[in-house]
Amino acid sequence: MAGFLSIESREVIRVEVKKCDGLLQPEYKRFSLDPQITSFEILQKTLTRAFGVKSDFTISYLAQDVSGQDVYLSMLSDWDMDAAFQTASDPCLKLKLDLKPFEEGLDDWDIIAPGDVPQYRFAHFIDRNSFLSSLTGTISSHVEKTMSTMQRTLGLKTELEPQYRAAKNPMTDMEFHNYLDSSGHMVKPEEFRISIYQGGIEPALRRVVWRHLLNIFPDNLSGRERFDYMKRKEKEYYKLRDQWREEFSQGTASEEIKYVATMVKKDVLRTDRMHKFYSGADDSRNLISLFHLLVTYSLTHPEVSYCQGMSDIASPLLVIQKDEAQAYLCFCGVMNRLRSNFLIDGEAITTKFNHLGNILQIQDPVFFEYLKEHGAQDLFFCYRWFLLELKREFPFEDALYMLEVMWSTLPPDHPELELPLMDPEYCPSLLSSSPASPTFSIKQTVYAKLLSLRRHKSTISKHSSSSDDSFSHSSSLNNNNSNEQTCCANEYPKMDAPEVQELKEKLSDIDQSLEHSMSEDSSANSSADDFSSEKCNGESDIGSSMTEGHTSNTDMEDQPQFQISLEMDQEERMLEQTQRCSLHNKQISQKSVSTPSKLAGGSVETLSLQKDQKSSDSLSAANSQSMKNSLVPGSVQNTQKNTDTSQKSQDDLHISDCVEVSDDDSLDLIKAKMNTPDLPKPHEFGCGNPFLMFLCLTLLLQHREQIIHNKLDYDEISMLFDRMVRKHNVHKVLHQARLMYSDYLRTQQKLHEQEMMEEFGVSV
Amino acid sequence: MSYAYLFKYIIIGDTGVGKSCLLLQFTDKRFQPVHDLTIGVEFGARMITIDGKQIKLQIWDTAGQESFRSITRSYYRGAAGALLVYDITRRDTFNHLTTWLEDARQHSNSNMVIMLIGNKSDLEARRDVKKEEGEAFAREHGLIFMETSAKTAANVEEAFINTAKEIYQKIQDGVFDINNEANGIKIGPQHSPTNSSMPSGGGGSSQSGGCC
Numbered sequence: 001m002a003g004f005l006s007i008e009s010r011e012v013i014r015v016e017v018k019k020c021d022g023l024l025q026p027e028y029k030r031f032s033l034d035p036q037i038t039s040f041e042i043l044q045k046t047l048t049r050a051f052g053v054k055s056d057f058t059i060s061y062l063a064q065d066v067s068g069q070d071v072y073l074s075m076l077s078d079w080d081m082d083a084a085f086q087t088a089s090d091p092c093l094k095l096k097l098d099l100k101p102f103e104e105g106l107d108d109w110d111i112i113a114p115g116d117v118p119q120y121r122f123a124h125f126i127d128r129n130s131f132l133s134s135l136t137g138t139i140s141s142h143v144e145k146t147m148s149t150m151q152r153t154l155g156l157k158t159e160l161e162p163q164y165r166a167a168k169n170p171m172t173d174m175e176f177h178n179y180l181d182s183s184g185h186m187v188k189p190e191e192f193r194i195s196i197y198q199g200g201i202e203p204a205l206r207r208v209v210w211r212h213l214l215n216i217f218p219d220n221l222s223g224r225e226r227f228d229y230m231k232r233k234e235k236e237y238y239k240l241r242d243q244w245r246e247e248f249s250q251g252t253a254s255e256e257i258k259y260v261a262t263m264v265k266k267d268v269l270r271t272d273r274m275h276k277f278y279s280g281a282d283d284s285r286n287l288i289s290l291f292h293l294l295v296t297y298s299l300t301h302p303e304v305s306y307c308q309g310m311s312d313i314a315s316p317l318l319v320i321q322k323d324e325a326q327a328y329l330c331f332c333g334v335m336n337r338l339r340s341n342f343l344i345d346g347e348a349i350t351t352k353f354n355h356l357g358n359i360l361q362i363q364d365p366v367f368f369e370y371l372k373e374h375g376a377q378d379l380f381f382c383y384r385w386f387l388l389e390l391k392r393e394f395p396f397e398d399a400l401y402m403l404e405v406m407w408s409t410l411p412p413d414h415p416e417l418e419l420p421l422m423d424p425e426y427c428p429s430l431l432s433s434s435p436a437s438p439t440f441s442i443k444q445t446v447y448a449k450l451l452s453l454r455r456h457k458s459t460i461s462k463h464s465s466s467s468d469d470s471f472s473h474s475s476s477l478n479n480n481n482s483n484e485q486t487c488c489a490n491e492y493p494k495m496d497a498p499e500v501q502e503l504k505e506k507l508s509d510i511d512q513s514l515e516h517s518m519s520e521d522s523s524a525n526s527s528a529d530d531f532s533s534e535k536c537n538g539e540s541d542i543g544s545s546m547t548e549g550h551t552s553n554t555d556m557e558d559q560p561q562f563q564i565s566l567e568m569d570q571e572e573r574m575l576e577q578t579q580r581c582s583l584h585n586k587q588i589s590q591k592s593v594s595t596p597s598k599l600a601g602g603s604v605e606t607l608s609l610q611k612d613q614k615s616s617d618s619l620s621a622a623n624s625q626s627m628k629n630s631l632v633p634g635s636v637q638n639t640q641k642n643t644d645t646s647q648k649s650q651d652d653l654h655i656s657d658c659v660e661v662s663d664d665d666s667l668d669l670i671k672a673k674m675n676t677p678d679l680p681k682p683h684e685f686g687c688g689n690p691f692l693m694f695l696c697l698t699l700l701l702q703h704r705e706q707i708i709h710n711k712l713d714y715d716e717i718s719m720l721f722d723r724m725v726r727k728h729n730v731h732k733v734l735h736q737a738r739l740m741y742s743d744y745l746r747t748q749q750k751l752h753e754q755e756m757m758e759e760f761g762v763s764v
Numbered sequence: 765m766s767y768a769y770l771f772k773y774i775i776i777g778d779t780g781v782g783k784s785c786l787l788l789q790f791t792d793k794r795f796q797p798v799h800d801l802t803i804g805v806e807f808g809a810r811m812i813t814i815d816g817k818q819i820k821l822q823i824w825d826t827a828g829q830e831s832f833r834s835i836t837r838s839y840y841r842g843a844a845g846a847l848l849v850y851d852i853t854r855r856d857t858f859n860h861l862t863t864w865l866e867d868a869r870q871h872s873n874s875n876m877v878i879m880l881i882g883n884k885s886d887l888e889a890r891r892d893v894k895k896e897e898g899e900a901f902a903r904e905h906g907l908i909f910m911e912t913s914a915k916t917a918a919n920v921e922e923a924f925i926n927t928a929k930e931i932y933q934k935i936q937d938g939v940f941d942i943n944n945e946a947n948g949i950k951i952g953p954q955h956s957p958t959n960s961s962m963p964s965g966g967g968g969s970s971q972s973g974g975c976c
Contacts, residue, residue, distance in 0.1 A: 264831070266801075273798045308779065308829045309803055346832045380838045383804040387832070391802070474910040713774065714823060715842075719807045725800075 011036075013085055014092040019051045021099040027051060035085050035399040040078040047097055047505050054204045057448040062094035063087060072096055118522040162730035168199030176205060176479050184223025186212065190414055196408035197738075200401045206320045214317075215331035215406040216275040229418075234325035236421055243294045243428045252432050257299060264294045271311040273576065275396055276471050277319045289324040290314060293331060299431065300422035304335070311389045316391065316400055332419055340687065341387055353379055355686050356696050359679060363697060363740070367704040374714050384725075389689075393699065398730035402695070405734055408729070409691040409741070411683075440746045639658055682748060699728060701737070768817040771931055772824065772837050772948035774872075776864055777849035778857040779828025782883040785914035786849065787825045790924050795915045802827045805839055812925055814932050818952070821924060830897070840871035844940070844948030845879065845927045850898075852882045852911065853890040858897070864907060872948055874941055879908045879927045886913040 012032045019027040029050050033043070060072040061084040067129055075081055075095070075707065084093060179192040186192065192212070201209045211217065216233075217226055247253035248261070268291045272278050277286050298306035312336055340348035356379055362370040369379045384392060389406065391399050393710040679685060686693040699721075707717055775783045784799050784806065790809040795908055808823045826839050833931045840846075846868055850857040861880070868878060902909030908926060912919040931949070934940045940947050 014922050263779065270799055271802045306803060307831045308827055309831075311801070312803070342831055344831055344833065346834060350834065378838065380835050382802075382833065384833055389801055392800075718805070719809075719822075722805070722807045 013089045013573045013693050015095060016092050016098055017047060017050070017095045019053075019097045019099070026457060034108045038081075040075070043081060049096075051097065053097070053099065054202070060098070061088055061095045062096070067587065088450060096411070125392075164735040166199045166731070166734070168195065170200045170202040171195050171205060172202050173205055176209060180223075184226065185220060193408040193412075196404055200255055201404050203397075203400075206400065207322070207427065210317070210320055210330060210404065210407075211326070211333075213404060214330045215336070215413045215415065216329045216333045216419050218419075219412070219419060224697065230326070230329075233329055233419065233421065237296070237325040237328045240300055240421060240428075241292055243296065246300050247431045254431060257295075257431055261291075261295050261299045263306055264291055264298065264311070266310045267308060268294065271318075272315045272396065275319065276313075279316070286318065289327070290318055293324055293328045294319065295337070296328065300426045301335075301339070303423060303424060304339045304342055304669045310335075312600075313338065316396070316403065316707045320400070326329070328421070329419060332383065334419055336413070338389070349383070349386055351687055352693070354691055355680060356382060356700075357695055359697055362678060364704060365384045366703060366709065367701070369718075370708050372706075374712075374717070376651050376714045376717055379700075382696055382700075385699065386692075389692055390695055390699075392725055393728050394733075395726050402730050402734065406689070406691050408694065410689060552725070679744065679747075682745070689743055691737065694741045694744065695733060697740065698737040699724075700726075702733070765810060766818065767784045767820040767952040768960075769932075769935070770820040770822055770950040771928055772822050772842055773839045773845045773847065773927070774824045774826060774868075775841040775847045775882075776826055776830060776868060777866065778851070778854075778860050778864075779849075780973060781828065781851040781854070781857050782914045783847075784825050785848050785880070785913065785921060786847070786883060786923070787823055789917050789920045791823070793917070794820045795917070797915075804830075806833065809961045810924075812928060814925070814929055817932075818905065819928055820952070823862050823875065823924075837871050840868065840876075841950040842946050843872055843876055844931050845877045846872065847881050848907070849881045849883050850893070851884050852893045852898075853887050854896075855892045858882075858893045858901075861901060875934060876929055877908070877930045877934070877948065878905075879910065879923055880905075881923055882909075882911040883914060885911040885918060885947070886939070888891070905951060930931060958973055 011034060013035050017029045017031075019029075021027075031046075031050070044059070047057070047059065059075040061075050061080075062070055063073050063084070065071045073080070073084075075084055088094070128200065175195065176192075179186060179188040179195075181187045196209070196213070217229060220230060244253065244257055248256060253261075268287055269282055271290065278284075278290070280286065290311065291510055294306065294311060297310070297314075298304070314327065317330040317334065318324070321327040357368070357377060360371075360379075368377065371379070389400060393399070396400055413510050506551050636687075682688075682690050703724075705721060706712075707720065710716075712720060768779055770835050775787060777783055779801075784802055785797070787794060787806075787808045788794060789797070790795055791810045802825060802957050804827060806825045808825060809818050810823075811818055813819070822837070824843070826836070830836055848861065848864055849859055852858075865878070866877070880898060880902045882893060883894065898911065899909050901907075908930060909922045910926070912923050912965065914920060935949065940949055942949050942951055942971060
């Protein structure tokens with residue numbers, strides 16, 4: 001007992017930690033902790049942060065055995081930790097932290113065929129499960145205080161003000177697997193998204209999870225099917241890419257390709273170059289990948305072509321995917337939603353400006369009036385926010401978190417059959433400058449864009465090529481698509497000989513290395529493999545790529561099989577799915593909105609919002625369809641897509657709101673009052689991204705005092721926000737945006753219920 | 765920081781001609797080849813002295829390729845001076861001057877002073893547009909002309925300051941109505957007793973790296 005007493009009287013225990021990571025040089029850190037308020041869980045978390053550990057680790061402490069020999073004893077629990085405090089903390093507790101190559105390859109968990117894993121692994125990972133889930137427990141404010149004290153002791157940046165902490169820890173591997181069944185089907189898409197909404201994703205897991213968030217997979221694929229799908233789509237990408245690269249290397253590329261390439265090159269060379277991933281030489285591999293990706297997209301999507309801003313959108317995708325083809329798929333997923341931002345008609349951006357103005361007027365009429373007085377109600381200073389979906393408003397790593405939270409609020413939008421990697425009007429034969437080939441419609445896009453812009457053209461001529469099988473005929477160089485000739489080429493300045501000459505001469509680093517690499521890997525995608533295995537970001541745990549890690553069976557056996565821990569037998573699964581679906585259908589058939597509120601502690605509330613349907617006809621159509629398919633999970637969404645692919649009028653949106661770990665109301669929050677019915681419905685608001693509107697609104701409101709108090713004029717307001725580039729506090733912004741967003745959803749839900757009642761004149 | 769006048773400038777021209785680099789060289793006196801590509805508009809500011817008067821230049825550095833048309837009008841709104849930039853090593857950027865000029869004339873007030881700038885004069889070996897061509901274009905369209913290098917800083921000060929001198933002269937000549945802010949000129953706090961409390965420095969000057 002004497003020991004306990006002496007411990008309790010001690011205020012501080014000095015700790016020295018040695019981090020061992022394979023053959024790497026050990027790292028040391030020293031800090032002190034308060035034994036009264038430190039639990040084992042806190043200690044683990046502290047160490048995780050102190051060393052920036054991204055994988056599993058074990059902790060042991062230096063003690064003396066009976067013979068007085070130094071020996072490391074493992075520390076697995078609070079009990080062990082207390083023992084260590086009592087017996088081995090004088091004068092200093094020496095801890096050893098051993099990293100395990102635990103995460104390696106795990107980011108590709110979803111492509112591993114299940115079932116061929118020895119059973120003993122099962123128990124092994126159950127242990128891990130409990131270990132990891134203990135890290136995701138709730139955090140009391142007491143713990144928070146300790147954490148921040150310890151962080152300060154450790155000299156870590158205390159970047160989070162505790163009151164802005166998200167309700168949940170970032171999604172871990174273990175958690176992720178809870179949303180899948182044993183063969184890797186995504187079975188809990190709502191919970192999956194809600195979790196990300198609440199706390200984001202662990203960096204090492206982003207690579208896999210982003211693919212789900214960005215809708216690159218058709219619905220209801222198993223892990224194996226996703227793997228095959230990815231392989232196929234990667235090949236498809238490389239084929240598309242190599243079509244224009246071949247023209248390039250043979251010197252037969254049309255001027256238009258060269259023009260796009262020149263523009264993309266210019267921008268790639270100045271996109272996120274401060275980030276480690278892109279900080280290499282101008283012809284370094286990652287830059288070339290970004291270049292390839294963007295040129296391929298621009299050429300295969302002639303209606304959009306290339307526009308500034310696209311490199312900012314693509315950059316984080318490549319940083320996370322670390323593979324050109326995979327990043328391309330993600331980029332297509334993002335651009336499906338964002339391409340309208342880049343069209344010359346400017347409709348999407350205009351709508352967003354209008355919506356933001358509306359909500360600001362509702363939310364803060366005083367501020368809106370102030371802006372109006374200063375001629376700033378156009379809110380044009382928010383332009384970059386919309387175009388890049390706030391990617392540049394936060395520090396890079398924070399932007400990743402913000403992006404995934406925002407994506408999680410968007411209803412799933414799986415490609416019906418496959419993610420298209422090109423526009424239907426794309427035709428590879430147009431890439432060539434050979435005399436026989438027709439004018440490529442790029443001329444009407446890139447040039448049109450640059451020049452017609454300045455001539456106030458509000459529309460861009462769309463050229464629909466009849467060749468919808470364009471992908472299959474790569475050898476048809478002299479294919480004459482007569483309808484491509486109809487373009488008004490003389491409206492745009494001809495690329496005269498000097499210009500062509502000039503362009504040829506100016507093909508610098510990227511182009512050279514491009515041709516160089518072309519000759520290097522003429523056989524499709526070998527370059528992609530070694531590219532993805534490159535440890536670009538110093539994150540060894542993400543280094544192993546899909547292609548590397550899983551093409552051989554031996555590798556596969558070495559992969560930890562997480563989903564096995566979730567295995568239940570087939571019948572159970574069917575039953576569960578049936579229940580889920582019938583519940584789903586019930587919701588729809590009653591046109592009601594379910595609100596499973598768990599307001600016990602006032603901490604977590606789940607809103608389930610069925611978006612409004614435009615006509616009762618389409619509703620009943622979808623309804624009867626979905627009844628037929630009631631055994632297939634996700635059939636409701638599929639049906640909706642089939643009914644109306646262009647207008648997602650019946651999107652299913654399930655968003656949970658978390659009132660975050662925050663019990664103080666001293667936040668400088670303007671009390672959210674989204675109770676006016678004037679706001680557009682979720683699928684319209686912000687062009688289908690209402691959460692973006694609330695993020696933007698938050699940025700505005702967080703500076704309203706400064707603006708009004710200092711009487712800033714239009715120019716000064718613009719400059720203020722320009723200065724805030726990459727400087728906003730992501731946690732503070734997300735916190736406030738979530739609060740307002742949940743208010744909005746609640747109101748929308750009530751409105752929806754009212755509409756239901758009115759329409760049917762009955763209460764259920 | 766008090767000033768007699770504030771002039772609003774806008775920098776325009778094709779993408780990649782060095783607009784942001786010119787601005788940075790002028791405000792921070794440094795050349796940073798790797799720079800975020802401009803989306804929308806970015807800002808810079810610096811104080812200069814003309815005729816013994818402190819003049820604050822507030823510079824709007826615009827994107828060379830802007831897909832959202834309506835916003836460009838707001839950039840021109842109230843600009844007293846414009847730097848129209850091309851790259852002497854890329855003829856296409858010179859060829860596009862006419863459209864830029866039309867754009868500028870259409871959206872700005874008629875008194876806006878336009879300075880034509882042929883940038884990257886340090887890359888003489890790769891020159892694609894003769895100096896005489898730039899001069900001829902400027903003469904034809906009534907612009908001031910200079911060749912600059914944002915890299916070596918050659919003529920950068922002069923380009924910004926000469927534009928300011930021209931604007932200043934127009935004020936002296938009574939061409940600009942300085943009481944109309946739509947002309948891109950504001951009178952500094954100490955010159956306007958009516959709004960002496962205006963915290964012009966509150967948001968305006970603190971962001972200008974190295975100004976004043």
